[in-house]
Amino acid sequence: MADGASVSIGVTAPRQSTGRKTTMQKFAQRRSTTGFLLCLPLILLIAGFVIYPAFYAIYLSMLNKKMTAFVGLGNFQFLLKRHTFQLVIFQSCLFAVTSVVLKALIGFVLAHLMHNIPGKNQKIWRGLLLVPWVIPLALSTLTWWWMFDPSYSAFNWVLNQFGFANVPWLGVGWIARFCTIAVNVWFGTPFFMIMYLAALKSVPEQLYEAAAIDGAHGLQKLFYVTLPMMRNIISITVLFSLITTFADFDIVRILTAGGPQDMTHVFATYAFQVGIQSGDIPLGAADSLFMFPILAFAAFFVLRGVTQRTKEIAA
């Protein structure tokens, strides 16, 4: 090992009083070179398949359909004027915001319920509640599709038993929108639960005792002890989930493929339809780039939250 040699030089250095500084410098230099070489695969991977495609996407989005001429911002203008794309923007925001809010609320309630029960049982219950999150989303969405089936579906049968008429779950715009959100909430809530549960466990018990001595009741403890202590993790989890939900593809693609009347399309599925299925690569690239500002905004705050959290823990 070349590094072994450098270490032995470093160890013997103190004997040679004049040569000490240079060998130490050499040691540090070699250390940083090794460090860089170890990171090289990561750098190449990110540069080749994340950074380069990102710039390539910007270039692609400014070409015409046959990719022969430069059209500037024409694709973006064209998309914004299109009614379907306006629906896409609306549905993406509705889908992401509603799902994340519901996931955060239910996850918070679940985490509290889990926190109440003794540790030994917690594991079993946690395991059961994590099942939706463990099954690959594309596969569980297939089951949901089957349950939403209009003719002989699980849900319609139950409704019929109670004397209600069949509901065309995926056939009517707003109901289909509700269905995509429901599946997303089902899939994503367990993640919120485990994040919040970890956060709840990290709140020191003394704080609650102190609050109890000061005469705080349950809700006051929640608002003045639990929430401030969890604030950072709540915001990190919510923003992170906002990114993944906003960019979600699997649920909408399998459940409705954008229909009925393009009412459930989100950015990702619309980009797939335009770019891959219809072969208009530049338009598809432009469509996905519309996600970028929102993702960048959320990513900035996630990063800030995580850095703050690191500092808090270090302090």
Place this chain on the structure above:
Amino acid sequence: MSTSVAERRNAVAAHRKNSLHRQRLWALWGSYAALSVFVVMFLVPPFYTLMTSLKSSAEISAQTGSPWLVQHPTLENFWYLITYPNFQRYYMNSIIVTLLTVSVSMVISILAAFSLSRMGFWGSQTLSTGVFLTYLVPPSLLFIPLFQIIGSLGLINNFWCLVLLYPTLAVPFCTWIMIGYFSSIPRELDEAALIDGAGYLQMLWKIFIPVAMPGIIAATIFAFTVSWGAFLYPLAYLYTSNQMVLTVGIISDLIRGDVFQWGKIMAACLLASLPPIVIYAFLMDYYVAGLTAGSTKG
């Protein structure tokens, strides 16, 4: 188990006649009741998958009786799939892609995390931040330029393109949690190793990897989850059945036009979800620890 604990608590509470205890007991039972409701709600789809997979095609198309229960359970769907060459191929492809992705991702991220947590070099701080930001890039943002890039590499409709692309989804988070685990290893350990004459790679192999094993398990599970369940890339880049992986193979093969063979589809979903379920059943604790440490600690 839960009842015995509760009974003991019940006895204690009755004995002391303590209002605080009684209040806690109510909270405990209330929590169990509410959790049961949620568990039932969460487990409805998997239950329905199982029930449908046990039905014959005739029973599904007859449309009589409750769809929630199976009247004549049969394993014919599973048997059909196990002996169906296309399904075997999807399974094989998924296994190959996942194994390669996991090994490539783990090598890249362990080396990078070791370097980023111990050896500062020019720009290493920026790189750590960059790695975290890359984790936040969703696959649906870049799949169209990647389609062109994969095309120019001649890898469209070739599952090797997944081995190339999946690491971009797995490596950032794996590196991130490995940095967290490696940073928590006391520096005295590396100093001792350096004094004993170990090189960097020896230090990594003999000290860092064994000590940070829980983190490595968590990262491996993450990489596995990503590459086993990914849907967008294979759907966009693969189109013949000899190259497909499970997630897209099931959808494109068992749904032909308007014919849905739901019994077989559900059985295929169960078989395809088996590896993740088995892995999570045994290693969930490591994964949850790694995941929560990744965002709550570092």
